[in-house]
Amino acid sequence: MEFPKIGFGTWTLGGRREPNPNNDDAADISAIKTAVKMGLRHIDTAALYAGGKTEELVGAAAKDFRRVDLFVASKVLSSRMRYDEVLQECENSLKRLNMDYLDLYYIHFPSSEIPHEETARAFNRLRAEGLVKNFGICNAKIETIESYQRHLDAPFFASQNHFNLIAREPQKTKLVDYCLENKIHFIAWRPIQTDLPERNIKSLASRGAYPLLDEMADKYGKTNAQIAVRWLTRQENVSIIFKSGKPExxxxxxxxxxxxxxxxxxxxxxxNFPRQEAVGFDSRGPLPLG
Ligand SMILES: NC(=O)c1ccc[n+]([C@@H]2O[C@H](COP(=O)([O-])OP(=O)(O)OC[C@H]3O[C@@H](n4cnc5c(N)ncnc54)[C@H](OP(=O)(O)O)[C@@H]3O)[C@@H](O)[C@H]2O)c1
Known part of the structure; x- marks a missing residue:
């Protein structure tokens, strides 16, 4: 089956880095189910999200569907990348998700301390045991991908990076081209871009923030968010994962x-997009690929 161009992200469902004690779990589970019912089968989550609670919400939503109809991706914590830690983390993620396997398991952030060979060896074992079907890596530059790849028994399936009309690092470093040439799915995270007032960045969904986007939206009779997403998905081998709690x-x-x-x-x-950043960023500031 062709890899979906659009997948559903889950960052902030259940909380941010810690579980939100006042979270509306039923609403979040319902958002995930709505996405699947509308045809999205790729669900992206991580052990980091809400300290593991997001995986539980994904697991609760997934109960209503056949496992084979979903493509579920999760990510190992960057602080737990030693051989035994990776094995334990994957088991914990599967327990929270209430699943037997992950379609895709990512290195969430590359490590400059833990030998790549050690983390890769654990990933190989997870794959050999059938707990993980495919390998992925996030927030990595080409050399880092190649360094991990040398120790993996299967080619990377996906690279996940901050990429949108504003966040251009993967385009400027030719990572997008590299993924296409090497048959690695390129998956753009934060395609709509959340508001970052501290960096004077507005969401790509906001009307009036970027006149060029307003102009294109008017020309095509689409919303600004739709143009921003289409700019990404029009590129060969580029898919997105976005998050929304709203069916509309x-x-x-x-x-x-x-x-x-x-x-x-x-x-x-x-x-000509007016606000382009050559390195990735979040609320902490610039975050170049590791
Ligand atoms: N690998 C990594 O290091 C990494 C890092 C960050 C994110 N990710 C993954 O990528 C996913 C997507 O990134 P993200 O969630 O940070 O950002 P995003 O999907 O670009 O933006 C999410 C925001 O956009 C709003 N939104 C969604 N659809 C909209 C629409 N049609 N019109 C207007 N606003 C809309 C959402 O609000 P509503 O809920 O109100 O619709 C939400 O506030 C994450 O959920 C996560 O799974 C991975």
């Missing part, structure tokens, strides 16, 4: 696939 927003992003963004408009957005 989920529908909107799925519907961003149903129109053709003309090559000249793709190029204009690519070249």
């Amino acid at each position: 927003h989920i529908r909107e992003i799925i519907d961003a696939q149903d129109f053709k963004l003309l090559p000249e408009d793709w190029k204009s957005l690519s070249d």
Whole structure:
């Protein structure tokens, strides 16, 4: 089956780095189920999200569906990348998800301290035991991907990176091209970009923040978020994962696939978008690939 262009992200469902004691779990489970019912089968989560609680919410939502109809990805904590830790972390994730295997297991952040060979050896064992079907890596530059790859028994399936009209590091470092050439799915995280007032960055969904985006949205009769997503998914081998707790927003992003963004408009957005950052970032500031 072709790898889906659009997947569902789960960061902030259940909390941020810690579980939110006042979280509306039923609403979050319902959002995940809505996404799947609307046709999204790729669900992205991580041990980091809400201290593991997000995986439990994904597990609760997934109960209503056949496991084979879902493509579930999770990520190992960067602080737990020693051989035994990775094995234990994967088991913990599977328990929380109430699943027998992960379709994709990522290194969440590359390590400059733990030998790549050691982490890779644990990933190989997880795959040999059938607990993990595919290997992935997040937030890594080309050399780092190659360094881990040398010790893995199977090629990386996916690279996940901050990529959108503003966050351009993977484009500028040619990582997007590298993934295409090496048959590694490139998965863009934060495709809509959340507001970051401390960095004076507005969400790509906001009307009036970026006149070029307003202009394209008017031309195609689409929303700003749809244009921003289409700019990504129009690229060969590029998929996205986005998060929304609102059915109408989920529908909107799925519907961003149903129109053709003309090559000249793709190029204009690519070249002329007013706010481009050469390195990835979050609320802490610039975060270059590791
Ligand atoms: N590997 C990594 O290191 C890493 C890092 C960050 C994220 N990720 C993954 O990537 C996923 C996506 O990134 P993200 O959640 O940070 O950012 P995102 O998906 O780009 O943006 C999420 C925000 O956009 C809003 N939104 C969604 N659809 C919208 C629409 N149609 N119109 C207007 N607003 C809309 C959501 O609000 P509503 O809920 O109100 O719709 C939410 O506030 C994460 O959930 C996570 O799974 C991975």
